[in-house]
Amino acid sequence: NAGVTQTPKFQVLKTGQSMTLQCAQDMNHNSMYWYRQDPGMGLRLIYYSASEGTTDKGEVPNGYNVSRLNKREFSLRLESAAPSQTSVYFCASSRSDPGANVLTFGAGSRLTVL
């Protein structure tokens, strides 16, 4: 049981380049999330998808887009990377509303934008 799988684990980009972070879960969860974690700050929600076919902005959506490709997969795209997007990105999933259920996180993707 793999849980939540994220790729890539590490990526270095130059300012202005684009990339997509991939996330897949095999737990049949309805809800999926993208967070970023920066030193000294709590995890901040970028986007979430409560169910297949829906996506909503979180706390820090600017500069990002997402696609809920199917129930299993939720991708995060940076169209034009900026140094401020240097961070660790975590994908997570839950059965439904996270207030009622717990989040299962992927191992993280460390992104550096030069």
Next chain:
Amino acid sequence: RKEVEQDPGPFNVPEGATVAFNCTYSNSASQSFFWYRQDCRKEPKLLMSVYSSGNEDGRFTAQLNRASQYISLLIRDSKLSDSATYLCVVSNDYKLSFGAGTTVTVRA
């Protein structure tokens, strides 16, 4: 003001000691509360939910004080393997708010 605030520590304790720390939250309508554990350069993992009456899970005890809007975590008989960052998480409807974490280091 941050929605969830934690003392970053680090709390440096010897094996076998008891360590406790709090987390304060600003939204009085918050409904659910959790402690997550995050090891260095790893993903957060659920340690325990926090219930209104307080709850224990082995050596870990969590308490909720709604009147003063804080939750606490106490670790008894600390082990080297308890060294980690502990994240306080507070939920209001669909929205989860994460604290920046409290770092605990247990030394031999």
